[in-house]
Amino acid sequence: MTAYTKNTLIPSRSENTNSNKMRYLLVWSLCAFLFGRAAAIELTDMFGEIQSPNFPDSYPSDSEVTWNISVPDGFRIKLYFMHFDLESSYLCEYDYVKVEAEDQVLATFCGRETTDTEQAPGQQVVLSPGPYMGLTFRSDFSNEERFTGFDAHYTAVDVDECLEKSDEELACDHNCHNYIGGYYCSCRFGYILHSDNRTCKVECSSNLFTQRSGVITSADFPSPYPKSSDCLYRIELEEGFLISLQFQDSFDIEDHPEVSCPYDYIKIKAGRKEFGPFCGEKSPGRLETQSNSIQILFHSDSSGENRGWKLSYMAIGNPCPLVQPPINGKIEPSQAKYTFKDQVVVSCNTGYNVLKDNVESDSFQIECLKDGTWSNKIPICKIADCKAPVELEHGSVTFATRNNLTTYRSGIRYSCQRPYYQMAPNITGTYTCDAKGVWKSEELGTKLPSCRPVCGQPVRPLPGIIKRIIGGRNAEPGFFPWQALIVVEDTSRVPNDKWFGSGALLSDSWVLTAAHVLRSQRRDNTIIPVSKEHVTVYLGLHDVRNKKDAVNRTVEEIILHGGFDIQNYNHDIALVKLKEKVTLNAYVMPVCLPQFEHELEGPHPNTLGLVAGWGISNPNITVDEIISSGMRTLSDILQYVKLPVVLHAECKTSYESRSGNYSVTENMFCAGYYEGGKDTCLGDSGGAFVIQDPGTQRWVAQGLVSWGGPEECGSKQVYGVYTKVSNYVDWVEEKMGSSHRWKFLDPELKR
Template identity: 30%
Template sequence: MALDRIMMLTISLSLLLFFHSTNSMLLGWVESPGYPSGYSPHASLNWSRCAPKGHALSIRLVHLDMEDSQDCVNDAIKVYSDGGLISILCGNMGFKELQSTVNPSLVSSSGGCLSLSFHSDYSNTQRHTGFRGFYTIKDFDECRDDPNNECTQFCHNFIGGYHCTCRHGYQLAKDKHTCSVSCSVDLSGLNEGDISSPMWPRSYAENANCLYSLSVEDHLQLELHFSVFDVEKSPNGHCIDALRIETPSGILGPFCGHTPPPSPVLTHSNDVKIHFTSDSFGTNKGFNLHFQTRDKVCSGTVTAHATATPQKAEHDRGQKVTVTCDVGYVVATHGVHTLSSQYETTCQSSGSWAPSHTCEPVNCGFPEIPNDGVLQLVGSDTPQTQYEAQIQFHCISEYYTLEGDDKYTCNASGDWVSAGGETNMPKCVPVCGRPQRHIGSAGRILGGENARLGEIPWHLLIKSPRAGASLINDRWAVTAAHVVDGILETTLQLYGGLVDGRKSSGAGVTLLKSEKIIIHPGYERPLSSGFRTNFDNDIALIKFTSRVNFGPNLLPICLPDVNMGVTVNEIGTVSGWGMTETHAASALLKYAHIGVYSLDTCRSTPNSQSNEAMVFSDNMFCAGASGKDSCKRDSGGPLVFPSLTVGTGPYYLAGIVSWGAPCRLLENKGYYTKVENYLDWIKNTIATNKS
């Protein structure tokens, strides 16, 4: 033990003298608890120190005597550098072994920290003296030990840091690390000369950032002739080093590889800047060029997307050309599109064209589509609208069908045109006359069959006064004029999607509020006494305050085609919530199938309340069947065809319940407004009342 202490003291003094000789500072000792008498079970130590910037911290262990175990799971020393574990130690090692295998790794980074933790468990069968080491800071040699010192040429270390210097001909950049050549030259005023890469004819300098400025009189242009060109290029074709030719009208390049720019380079400018850059590697030769001047000419290409007539590669001062924009492009003046595709321009002494306009793509603008929430564009709500752009439409609801083409293209005239040549936008037209539940084959209103929900989805109920109406699209319904005559249009309410007339709300029931009531101008109001003999033009339109949301129980009925007519004995279906044979209004929607009578039968009209014969006009027809007829409070409701051909369709609105003999007389003959005669009036009225 005495010999060990003498050896340790000798080593310590030697190390002190060594560090003193290298201008380092010994900071102190770190040792296990109880050293050298031995550490006790469950002993622990946590130690940490940091080095100042430009210095490194190291630990040199001079003694290690601890319990040995596999992977040092019992007693252990753990050393960390900047939080990362760099060594785990246990067992017994001599000084030479520590110096050769352990101590070289116990060093921090520049300005970094070292941490040490020691612990012992309870399992020691004999006493161990522990460990001892000293920690010291020393200068960190960035030039030798730090591969990221950033000096591109020469590195010089000093205590606490380092600095960079450059070879002859180079200068240190502002970052104090990069060496670059001073190669920016202003050659303004020279009409002829030579330019070459830095260090020519040797390989060009690394980290070059050269700018060669050329400027001559306004009426001249600079011409560049390359004789040698060898600039570094990557295997995939990208420029590692590059040459660029900058003029007021744009940048030519970058150029690299072994092929120079097409010589001579006509810059069409009296003001040119040649920019050359290189990285820190490579042995390429560089470039050499001769510059000279010539009179300015105008380029044969006046503007993009256009053709100049006459066509020449160059045009001399004073020559005129006609510029014709390509198909789908128009002349733009100061960014504003004109309606012309041609203009004339003259070559100026400056080498530019005047007037100078561009040819821009025709813009068709956003298509004009109704803001009804039904017709929509497929894809983006902000589509491309320039020449040859395409848009596509669709209807968002299954209860509408697209009327017209679905795809349109922006053409050269600035119009959206379909493949079929159509310029009007398509429409989403309601699917009409096709109930999802087919109408039954039998029944009558007077004691007839009850309609099932969805069987007659176009029939609307007016509760006050008790009557009916037919839904013909998502904003309009049609009814008899005498039903709504004298009613304040904003108070009228209709109900759809129901068969039980006692309901006003609930699942599926839709309340439709009236915005406007339009009675046919040929309709004659009754006398002040209330008696009347004429129901001619008994038709009115009702516009809703908002669009109807269709569903399986609320769908429109089709209007008839022109000249469709009604045929004697043709069977139709009439429906309503009107009087039954009990002389009481029906709570449920009823329907009956009735046939069209002949004109002779219809002309035999019943007397009115004033015992005068009722008027029968060409705007009416009559229909009925044995024991089947419409009745009071069915007014305004629909008579539709076809009726008995289940599974086909669509159904269309042939008549509107208008008038007839009192139901108690059981004549089984009702009179209907002939809808076919009013198609133009209906369409024109809807068109003029869109807003």
């Protein structure tokens, strides 16, 4: 008996393949014949050819040969016949070819054609389930018809394990990848491949929950949970909390009908207590762990398709006593029960503040502690207190409530010392204590008004300007409360080292005067002010013989106009800042500066104005003589005179016709009578020429006594020349500072 495989026929690629084939056939046939009934041939090539003994001649009688075919794992064997001619018999009792694999008969063939009782292979292909196949040929004691046997071929074919794996233990858990001769498995994102290289598990050993409530599920719930996994879930809360677990009814963990949870299970450890293991389809329901720290262990083996579990947990702490809100207050949140870690915020009604340990605040928070007590006592609510209102300088405060209350909704009213000061801006002055404990008005909010001097409104009204007053008239006390006497003692002045001048009070700390009054006169023509230490200002002086009625002030600063010209007295204006403010009264009040458009245009021709002074004729007088009753003046009592404003062209022509270099500039105006008269000489240098505004009835300083001609005072067609103040309002405001602007301008009016 001989047999062979296909690869034994192809030892090389030489051209004598046919002769080689014949030699191999003879060898395999001889070997098969010698082996006889006990022959068994091992075939391990990936393909081959198997022939019956003596093929293509008739096969011998009483013969049995077995070919054992094996290929590598991952392949199966395909067998098919190119020729088949065996003796026919009922159910292949005589001669047959039997194909076996893994202890099962895959096919038994005999005869030439398939009948009801016998089967011939024909075009049929036989596939082994695995990498092994056995083929046995058997003939009985006779072969009288000389049947020729069979010619079969086999080949190894790749197994697509990803499609054909029927054994669950060998199938991939998630993804299967086939290749020639084998396959491999991979896992979805979030999973890792188990050491068996088939199942997929999750890394779930570091799940920590620290919130007071939450939800925990098996991985992929409600889809089947991963295999071959050991998951650990930890809930760690502060001491004082007790954790309770509530499993959902949808509970599905692989179990066993006889053994308790041998495959997959869930266990809970709570301190020394242990719950479980749990498996199957019955939910554990609610578990009271009585612990603040628990571990949930979930184990799954390498098989099963169960859906898993889901639970919610909640921590309950020790209860604290119910709290009551303070009077005029509230607590949030308001609950029927408070437990460990619950917090309560105490706040007060509008107009009240929380008071705790003598500290006021908008709210106060307390917390329920693990021992069942509150972290602090409930504070009280104290009504907001605005406290004593800020005093206004030159003003007063009136309380609107009894007992001068300063608490929430109490009212006050500011007022100024009339008639010397008025409120700026012009508001009611009413303030109310708000809920924050702050005094607030509807007009200014939290800002305060100020009491600013009233200008140009003497307490004793000046007489109306109707007709000329011949020779001047005595002023009543308080007629000219802005009149200031400026006394200078300057030893550097040559030749006169002591002199005086007048000025006009603009505010409680500023006086307006002529620059030539305060210029230090040396032998050269330099324009520098006298030393402030050498100047004294007297206010409220009426009778020079009664100095106790006067207020005297030293000087903090002297400002001469930078453009003052000693040759023609252009820009003859100056400011004096008093070292100490004066308190306004009936005899000390400021005059107004030009403010409205018609005032800023300067005085109009023929307008009557007033000039006041003591008419001191000798400029070289000692200070003592000025203040004593023996000083040489035209009058001991302050005098005033009414003078008309002269047409600018007329005044200019009058002076240009005289010998000498006289210049009446646009910064000057003239006043006086054409026929002259002594009353023209009453004004003291630097004193104010005031005109009453017809609309507001305020007296406005339109001029400052500056200079006159060389003729004797009072001569015909000799006019007094005045500095035109309306040209210098901006300069005055700039030097005094913007914060002082409304101290001499009426705060109720805008320029």
